Amino acid sequence: MNIAKYFLKKGLLLDPKIINNFKDIVFLDEKERFSDSLFLDGLSYKDIIEDRTQVKDIEDEIYINEISNDAKRHDEKEDITDIDVPINISDRSNIKIIKCYHDNARRREVKDFILYIKQRLNFLKNILLSREELQNTLSISKILDKKSRENVSIIGIVKNKRINKTGSITLTIEDLTGEVDILFNKNIEILDEIRDVMLDEVVGITGIVGDKIVFGNKLFFPDIPVTNEFKKYHKEEYIVFTSDVHVGNKFFYEKNFSNFIKWLNLEYGNENQKEIAKKVKYVFFVGDLCDGIGVYPDQEDDLVIKDIYEQYELFAKYINTIRKDITIILICGNHDAVRLSEPQPIIDKKIAPSLFENDNVIFTTNPSIVNICSTENFPGFNILLYHGYSFPFYSEEVDSIRKKGRLERVDLIMRYLIQRRHLAPSHGSNLYIPDPDEDHMLIDKIPDFFVSGHIHKTNASTYKGITLLNCGCWIGQTEDQEKRGIVPDPNRIMVVNLQTRDIKILNFEE
Ligand SMILES: [Fe+2]
Ligand SMILES: [Fe+2]
Numbered sequence: 001m002n003i004a005k006y007f008l009k010k011g012l013l014l015d016p017k018i019i020n021n022f023k024d025i026v027f028l029d030e031k032e033r034f035s036d037s038l039f040l041d042g043l044s045y046k047d048i049i050e051d052r053t054q055v056k057d058i059e060d061e062i063y064i065n066e067i068s069n070d071a072k073r074h075d076e077k078e079d080i081t082d083i084d085v086p087i088n089i090s091d092r093s094n095i096k097i098i099k100c101y102h103d104n105a106r107r108r109e110v111k112d113f114i115l116y117i118k119q120r121l122n123f124l125k126n127i128l129l130s131r132e133e134l135q136n137t138l139s140i141s142k143i144l145d146k147k148s149r150e151n152v153s154i155i156g157i158v159k160n161k162r163i164n165k166t167g168s169i170t171l172t173i174e175d176l177t178g179e180v181d182i183l184f185n186k187n188i189e190i191l192d193e194i195r196d197v198m199l200d201e202v203v204g205i206t207g208i209v210g211d212k213i214v215f216g217n218k219l220f221f222p223d224i225p226v227t228n229e230f231k232k233y234h235k236e237e238y239i240v241f242t243s244d245v246h247v248g249n250k251f252f253y254e255k256n257f258s259n260f261i262k263w264l265n266l267e268y269g270n271e272n273q274k275e276i277a278k279k280v281k282y283v284f285f286v287g288d289l290c291d292g293i294g295v296y297p298d299q300e301d302d303l304v305i306k307d308i309y310e311q312y313e314l315f316a317k318y319i320n321t322i323r324k325d326i327t328i329i330l331i332c333g334n335h336d337a338v339r340l341s342e343p344q345p346i347i348d349k350k351i352a353p354s355l356f357e358n359d360n361v362i363f364t365t366n367p368s369i370v371n372i373c374s375t376e377n378f379p380g381f382n383i384l385l386y387h388g389y390s391f392p393f394y395s396e397e398v399d400s401i402r403k404k405g406r407l408e409r410v411d412l413i414m415r416y417l418i419q420r421r422h423l424a425p426s427h428g429s430n431l432y433i434p435d436p437d438e439d440h441m442l443i444d445k446i447p448d449f450f451v452s453g454h455i456h457k458t459n460a461s462t463y464k465g466i467t468l469l470n471c472g473c474w475i476g477q478t479e480d481q482e483k484r485g486i487v488p489d490p491n492r493i494m495v496v497n498l499q500t501r502d503i504k505i506l507n508f509e510e
Pocket of ligand 2: 288334387
């Protein structure tokens with residue numbers, strides 16, 4: 001069948017660049033995975049289905065002290081309200097889902113993309129306008145009327161980036177009134193930052209007007225304010241973060257995962273470790289709960305459970321044995337049985353009925369912000385959960401991250417996205433459904449924790465008071481991963497002491 005026609009029948013418009021990538025692939029089994037995407041612009045089939053994972057060696061147990069003294073938290077008052085989300089949550093009043101996605105299934109049109117980008121520009125522009133240097137920002141149409149040599153400031157979306165033969169860099173910036181080229185001289189101090197700029201991100205620039213061009217001298221990202229409070233809880237309680245369980249794959253470390261569950265139930269580990277387990281109040285699973293079906297070519301050769309219902313049934317068997325005073329929060333990832341396009345909704349109850357049986361299990365969307373531990377006198381901790389599908393794109397495309405170690409430096413990827421206040425600022429770094437009313441990938445509320453998975457790395461760092469955590473996984477190296485040179489880092493969990501904000505990494509490998 002003609003590939004373009006096949007997808008057209010499904011209501012999908014394929015970019016001609018990717019049609020060649022389908023020619024060796026029998027894609028009928030994969031059709032469901034594309035059913036929510038209107039455009040697959042510029043992404044190859046392989047990019048869409050790959051779960052690129054890399055791993056670095058770590059010690060068996062690493063103790064990470066409070067990571068940075070300048071990790072001060074901006075004392076920002078935020079409205080915390082319960083959202084009516086379709087989850088099986090009981091009245092666990094110390095947990096509030098303060099941001100999640102409500103699935104509003106309908107056909108999307110070009111105007112939805114336009115409105116989606118416009119409201120993102122407006123939101124980020126307002127953040128940038130709080131910078132002193134950008135107070136006198138003008139629209140681009142007015143800047144083009146200015147006389148030469150006047151100082152100006154501009155806020156807009158990056159439409160194009162060109163590295164010139166001389167070593168200088170030209171950014172084309174657009175706003176709702178027009179576009180203008182900004183030239184950054186090769187000798188400018190911030191040239192490396194300019195080189196890292198990606199298309200579609202929103203930036204602020206100051207410079208001097210030339211003839212239909214601006215000579216840029218400074219670059220500003222939305223970023224977050226310099227922080228002044230690193231929140232700590234009055235009680236010694238612990239959160240566990242983990243992800244990428246991949247139940248159903250033959251490389252799933254079931255025994256080790258079972259030991260992790262036993263540890264939570266105080267049946268495994270030494271006395272010190274059990275003392276910590278006693279004080280665990282929350283466990284977060286940040287996506288890829290099961291391995292799924294048809295996620296990558298020849299995946300069936302790696303599956304010991306080839307039925308999606310049975311995969312979730314086994315996952316639920318473990319989750320449902322966790323002691324009931326622990327609250328378990330789950331989001332989906334690209335391997336789970338939901339659409340690939342972000343934001344990803346919660347899983348359908350029919351696919352994983354057993355996971356909906358317990359009051360202490362909460363599903364929320366990918367991404368979400370969950371607030372825990374709030375009281376009358378304490379605002380609680382905001383935890384931004386995002387599986388991390390966009391991370392491989394930035395590890396390859398951002399010059400400084402690629403040079404410093406690609407996925408080995410997931411801390412730099414997470415910091416990069418916080419600075420952009422967006423989880424996937426460049427079109428093509430994820431698949432998404434444009435919501436004209438709200439960009440769910442925006443980092444609009446400043447979190448205390450930003451937690452991800454997907455690339456199977458265990459990594460902890462701090463940026464301006466935000467604890468950045470990337471969880472490990474519970475799966476060994478599949479042939480597919482080996483072909484791509486990926487060595488996973490399994491059987492590890494992150495444990496955070498909320499009283500001190502110290503982080504431990506526990507290894508359950510036997
Ligand atoms: Fe994964
Ligand atoms: Fe993943």
